Amino acid sequence: xxxxxxxxxxGFAGAVLDSVGAGVFTMDADxxxxxxxxxxxxxxxxxxxxxxxxxxxxxxxxxxxxGTVPREQCLMQAPLLGSRDAEEGSEEYFLRGDGTTLPxxxxxxxxxxxxxxxGLVVVFSDFSLHRDAEERAAAHTAALEALTxxxxxxxxxxxxxxxxxxxxxxxxxxxxxxxxxxxDWAAVDLVDARSAVLERVAVRLAGPPHRAEHLEGPLPxxxxxxxxGGASGDRPVLLRAADLRDPSAPFAATHRILFDTLGGRHAAxxxxxxxxxxxxxxTVGRRADAPGLAEPEVRLLADIGRRLALVLDNTRxxxxxxxxxxxxxxxxxxxxxxxxxxxxxxxxxPAQSAMEIGGDWYDAFLxxxxxxxxxxxxVVGHDLQAAVHMAEVRxxxxxxxxxxxxxxxxxxxxxxxxxTHTSDAxxxxxxxxxxxxxxxGPWRLHWVNAGHPPPLLVTADGDTRxxxxxxxxxxxxxxxxxxxxxxxDASEELPAEATLLFYTDGLVESRDRPIDAGMDKxxxxxxxLVRSLSGQSVDVFCDELLxxxxxxxxxxxxxxxxxxxxxxxxxxxxxxxxPPQTSRSPAAPDRAAPGSLEEQAPVKDPTRRxxxxxxxxxxxx
Numbered sequence: 001x002x003x004x005x006x007x008x009x010x011g012f013a014g015a016v017l018d019s020v021g022a023g024v025f026t027m028d029a030d031x032x033x034x035x036x037x038x039x040x041x042x043x044x045x046x047x048x049x050x051x052x053x054x055x056x057x058x059x060x061x062x063x064x065x066x067g068t069v070p071r072e073q074c075l076m077q078a079p080l081l082g083s084r085d086a087e088e089g090s091e092e093y094f095l096r097g098d099g100t101t102l103p104x105x106x107x108x109x110x111x112x113x114x115x116x117x118x119g120l121v122v123v124f125s126d127f128s129l130h131r132d133a134e135e136r137a138a139a140h141t142a143a144l145e146a147l148t149x150x151x152x153x154x155x156x157x158x159x160x161x162x163x164x165x166x167x168x169x170x171x172x173x174x175x176x177x178x179x180x181x182x183x184d185w186a187a188v189d190l191v192d193a194r195s196a197v198l199e200r201v202a203v204r205l206a207g208p209p210h211r212a213e214h215l216e217g218p219l220p221x222x223x224x225x226x227x228x229g230g231a232s233g234d235r236p237v238l239l240r241a242a243d244l245r246d247p248s249a250p251f252a253a254t255h256r257i258l259f260d261t262l263g264g265r266h267a268a269x270x271x272x273x274x275x276x277x278x279x280x281x282x283t284v285g286r287r288a289d290a291p292g293l294a295e296p297e298v299r300l301l302a303d304i305g306r307r308l309a310l311v312l313d314n315t316r317x318x319x320x321x322x323x324x325x326x327x328x329x330x331x332x333x334x335x336x337x338x339x340x341x342x343x344x345x346x347x348x349x350p351a352q353s354a355m356e357i358g359g360d361w362y363d364a365f366l367x368x369x370x371x372x373x374x375x376x377x378x379v380v381g382h383d384l385q386a387a388v389h390m391a392e393v394r395x396x397x398x399x400x401x402x403x404x405x406x407x408x409x410x411x412x413x414x415x416x417x418x419x420t421h422t423s424d425a426x427x428x429x430x431x432x433x434x435x436x437x438x439x440x441g442p443w444r445l446h447w448v449n450a451g452h453p454p455p456l457l458v459t460a461d462g463d464t465r466x467x468x469x470x471x472x473x474x475x476x477x478x479x480x481x482x483x484x485x486x487x488x489d490a491s492e493e494l495p496a497e498a499t500l501l502f503y504t505d506g507l508v509e510s511r512d513r514p515i516d517a518g519m520d521k522x523x524x525x526x527x528x529l530v531r532s533l534s535g536q537s538v539d540v541f542c543d544e545l546l547x548x549x550x551x552x553x554x555x556x557x558x559x560x561x562x563x564x565x566x567x568x569x570x571x572x573x574x575x576x577x578x579p580p581q582t583s584r585s586p587a588a589p590d591r592a593a594p595g596s597l598e599e600q601a602p603v604k605d606p607t608r609r610x611x612x613x614x615x616x617x618x619x620x621x
Contacts, residue, residue: 012158015303021125021296023104026111027056028119031080043126045097056122060094062101079110080120086110090127090140103127105143153181157304161311168201170311174304175204182297183284185212185262188308189219189254190272190280193316198254198280205262215261220253236270236302238292239283258285268293270305274313282308334363334394339372340439341564341577345539347546349506351555358555359386359428360504361394365401367434373401376452376502376559377430389425393475396423397432408432408448412472412487416450419476427476431455431502435494435561440570443494443563448487450475453505453519460497460534462527466519467492496566499530499538506556507549518549525549538562 017024023040027033033056036048044051044060051059057077061069071077078087088107096102106124110117125143160173171188178186188202198219203212237251241259244252251269258267267285271278282305286293293301336344346362359379367373375397379390393415400414411432419425433447433455447455447467451474454466470490477483494500501522508518525548533541538560546558567573 012307015306019296019299019303023124024121025051025056026119026121027077027080029080029117031055031057031077031120033059034119040124043096043102043124044094050097056120062093062095064093064101064103066095066099066101076106076108076122077120079108079117088144094124105140107144153177153300157307161307167312167315170308171202174308175202178284178301178304179204180206182301183267183293184264184287184290185258186282186284187215187258188272188280188282190312191278200254203258207262211261215257236268236298236305238298239267239269239285241265255283258283263287264290266292268298268301270298270301272305272309272312274306274309277309277313277316279309279312281305333361334365336364337366337372339366341569342372342435343538343562343564345537345542345560347542347556347558349546349551349556351506358383359390360506360555360557361390362502362557362559363394363398364559365398367401367405369405372435374433374435374500374502374559374561375430376455376504376557377428378452378504378557379428380426389423389428392423392425393419393428393430397430401432407489408434408446408470409472409487409489412448412450412475416473416475416477425476427474429474433502437494438570440567440573441496441564442566443496445492445494445500447490447492448472449490450487453503453508453515456501456503456523456526457492457494458499458501458526458530459495460530462531464523464527466523494563496563498563499526499541500561500563501526502559502561504555504557506554507551507558509554510552522549 017037018039020037021039023043024035024037025033025040026035033051033054036051038048041048057069057071057074061074061076063069075087075089076092086107086109090103090105092106093101093103103126104124105127106122108120108122111119111121127140127143156177157174160177161170164170164173167190171190175186175188184207185203185205187200187204189198189200191198198221200216200219203215205212239251239255241256241264243249244256244259246252255267255269259265262285264285265288267283269281269283272280272282282301284293284301333346333348336346344364346364348360348362351358359381361375361377361379363373363375363377365373375394377390377393377397379386379393381389396418397411397415400411400418404411404414419428429450429452431447431449431452431454433445435443435445437443445467447470449470450472454468454471456464456466458464467490469492470488472487473483473485477485503522505515508522509515510518513521522545525545529541529544529548533544541562542558542560568575569577
């Protein structure tokens with residue numbers, strides 16, 4: 001997977017040297033030519049193959065009349081000899097392949113590899129148009145400034161292209177670097193991946209911004225395929241405003257409005273295209289009285305279009321992986337059952353990473369004795385492997401709780417041994433609880449805590465209390481280390497209309513806040529919300545609680561249980577049942593919870609006891 005912080009690929013350095021608009025060659029420590037860029041081939045009228053391996057001074061350095069220059073008088077090789085770190089000048093000549101001499105403006109600097117001087121880099125340009133000393137001085141300054149400016153522009157563009165995974169944001173940050181540096185206005189048109197609609201995502205004008213504001217948005221479909229007019233691969237298209245007067249002309253449907261609104265007489269359209277996908281175009285235009293874009297500028301824009309396409313490729317792959325991760329996470333998360341008058345809801349917030357998947361989970365299911373089991377847990381790790389281990393631990397716990405009608409402490413002991421001896425899952429924290437009671441209440445919670453943050457009980461009046469009993473070691477620690485530790489059972493009466501919260505540490509802990517402070521904040525907001533949201537569903541309560549706590553960084557699971565009013569659903573209760581439970585489950589929408597009737601009121605099964613009714617009596621509970 002790739003992202004916005006990935007290193008620039010090696011081809012980018014080659015593209016920079018090809019587009020820099022100056023001759024560049026390198027020499028090793030013996031003065032032999034080791035690299036020649038295409039621009040140097042053009043200026044010297046020599047193929048790179050003819051120059052590689054040759055002595056750079058002997059082959060190229062000449063006097064104005066073509067005579068040789070003594071090596072000891074060669075200023076360009078001074079850094080190679082170690083006398084200076086860099087040199088530059090404009091009173092030198094190179095011998096071209098056709099026998100003529102080329103006056104040059106040049107600069108040299110040592111080539112440093114691995115911290116050692118390994119040769120020399122020579123950068124030069126044609127200086128034949130600047131014979132006069134005063135003109136040479138001005139041109140020397142201008143050429144160096146232009147060269148520096150172009151390199152700085154490439155560096156800035158590279159930073160922008162890698163700074164964000166949002167397409168529109170990247171385009172809007174890119175255009176200010178091109179306007180007015182290269183053109184008087186610029187636009188980026190991209191095909192939306194979902195709707196396949198061509199959209200102008202960014203426009204920049206070197207003038208009043210209000211003239212360009214209304215140009216962004218969906219565009220009319222162009223005549224024929226897109227990009228039209230041959231703007232594919234590495235071939236830019238040079239447009240003239242006069243050519244777009246014909247409505248059937250390539251780009252007329254999409255670009256005529258740019259000329260009409262922003263002005264100008266000509267523009268360059270370069271494709272934003274990767275190896276296998278056309279994303280759209282980048283267009284840069286100039287006003288009517290400005291010269292057309294020069295070849296180096298068009299080549300530079302074409303390279304920018306390719307770089308932007310690579311960013312879009314990375315964004316597309318990132319989105320695909322994120323969607324796969326989200327789908328997998330929803331398949332792993334459990335749907336919630338609907339049982340009598342109990343109301344439950346759950347929330348899952350993924351970690352802020354590309355895969356957005358981790359080891360936090362919640363669970364709720366009916367046991368054979370009619371008791372509702374509730375689970376909240378967290379397996380060590382925040383990646384795909386943690387999610388796989390989470391599924392293993394969750395399924396082991398389900399199977400053990402179903403096949404053994406035992407106190408929660410015994411279930412934890414069996415789970416600890418099973419995880420240790422049958423799985424490579426690391427340690428996990430969790431709370432396993434049974435909600436017991438006859439129809440209409442009273443209700444009682446039996447639970448055990450394996451190193452997890454304690455549940456929070458919130459009464460209908462807003463009183464709050466963490467259920468800190470029942471704490472024992474993490475799962476996967478006691479049996480692994482042969483510690484012989486145990487998990488004490490705990491029991492608590494659940495008041496009517498109370499709300500019980502199970503959560504993972506992502507809800508209360510962050511890099512800038514210790515867990516104790518986070519738990520105090522949770523308790524405060526839960527109490528305030530119960531008072532202010534009286535009569536509202538547990539779904540509304542959880543949504544508002546997450547909005548106030550704003551967990552970030554780690555993944556977060558939240559499971560909430562709302563108890564009914566006293567006597568609701570008891571034999572002889574003639575009050576209408578509450579509406580069906582329609583809470584939004586983080587689980588996949590096509591999954592149904594076993595033991596529940598989805599999208600309808602629960603139906604009493606005379607062969608099954610009510611959740612917890614007449615449940616087993618265990619010593620000490």
